[in-house]
Amino acid sequence: MSDYTIVHDAIQEADWFQQLADELAGAAISRLDDDAPEAVLEIASYDRPDIILLDGDEPVLVVEKTGHVPTGKNPMQRVARLVKAAELGVPGVFFVPYAAKKHGENASKTNLNYRAIQALRRIEAVNDTPMLIPPWPTDDDYELVHDGSEDELIGRFVTQFLRNGCDADVPAAEETREQSERGAERILSEYAPYEQPPNSVAIERTDDVVARDDGLPGGSFRTDRAETVVCDFGFRTRRTDPYIGAQFAYDYLYCRTGPSVSDRDRNLVLHMPKLDRETWFDYHPYKPGNKTALWYACADALVLSDDALTDFDQFRQRDEGRLDQYR
Structure with missing residues (x-):
């Protein structure tokens, strides 16, 4: 029987996460609530991440996922859901589109706020804890991919992470960093002011x-x-x-x-x-x-x-x- 428990804020996120790796097939599923283990409540004490993975009673990974169009400060609100994990030495993953199509009267491509990427990089460096930001793929029209292929990179990471004794030093982590760096460089090339603080x-x-x-x-x-x-x-x-x-x-x-x-x-x-x-x-x-x-x-x-x-x-x-x- 698996020693893993997938603690979730919404059951659909637990279902999604469980299918990323065969090693999670037998994992227990538990909702994040006031009866959760103390270590889980500690990680959720700033905000509630989508997924907290336990190995036995120990948190080993925190995952935040969003398919929302990454406009303005909205991606920044997710930082609170990962920063506590880093401060406690638990690796984190933020699965997010680096660009997506904003619909409506003024439909256009919208880039992820570069400062959210840089903030997570700083959180990683300051706390010496991995914070990965795999891009959610889009098609040529910047519509999010939903055919299952979008999960390939994060799925490889989760599988390798579990097979490596819940250690994030795996090839898929480096692949994620390379993709993240390319995406960040593209965003910055399209909007150089991201290197400076916002007007606010x-x-x-x-x-x-x-x-x-x-x-x-x-x-x-x-x-x-x-x-x-x-x-x-x-x-x-x-x-x-x-x-x-x-x-x-x-x-x-x-x-x-x-x-x-x-x-x-x-x-x-x-x-x-x-x-x-x-x-x-x-x-x-x-x-x-x-x-x-x-x-x-x-x-x-x-x-x-x-x-x-x-x-x-x-x-x-x-x-x-x-x-x-x-x-």
């Missing part, structure tokens, strides 16, 4: 940020960091995706030097200028089990129209990377 993200002198925003410094915001990354999120109502995932991407792209939120060479500030403190807490309370809790998981400060929130110690991840009380 600025790298500023910390002294200038402190002078401008009342309530700073405080909490984990540090004036001995010469620079601060300010992410300007201009929404007016309750929002989670894609912003809460994007904050993790921007953290690793422009701030992070190690696996803890304290391991930064720049401060990370989220700026919500269209929300005051009262409205913010009405819309985004720290509520364990709700995505709104993730607003307090990553940044050094949240700057609102009338206040700056910096005291997140009671919500912070512990040394091993767990968000206290978050389910």
Whole structure:
């Protein structure tokens, strides 16, 4: 009998994943819920990935899959579903189209946000844990392939990974990296500004940020960091995706030097200028089990129209990377 368990967020994803490798034919299938093993809840403490594969009681692989057209920040929201795995030393796979056709009145090819690729590369490097990004193939019209051939590369990787004792150092991983690099180079050649932060993200002198925003410094915001990354999120109502995932991407792209939120060479500030403190807490309370809790998981400060929130110690991840009380 197999020692593998496929923990899923949706049963169709478990069915898809199980058919990728013969070694998974006898795997148990389990839904990700509050009764899941502690190690599974740990990985899901930022966001719920599509698949968490267990070998016995040990998580060995996390997989996120999306066939959505990769527009704007949307791919960035998936980063939160993989970053916790990397911080815990569990390899991850993000199966995503690098280009796909956007339908509608202005139908056109849409590229994957290059910064999502770079963020996962940084997550891999900082945590010394493999993060693979196999491209979902498309046809000549940039329609996603759905004939089964789209799974060949990821299927080879999963098979080799399992046969290699759940070690990601296999030929299919290198093939994936080569395809990923070619796709990333093409995207960058078509839109060079991806090499720089987006217009909503600025790298500023910390002294200038402190002078401008009342309530700073405080909490984990540090004036001995010469620079601060300010992410300007201009929404007016309750929002989670894609912003809460994007904050993790921007953290690793422009701030992070190690696996803890304290391991930064720049401060990370989220700026919500269209929300005051009262409205913010009405819309985004720290509520364990709700995505709104993730607003307090990553940044050094949240700057609102009338206040700056910096005291997140009671919500912070512990040394091993767990968000206290978050389910």
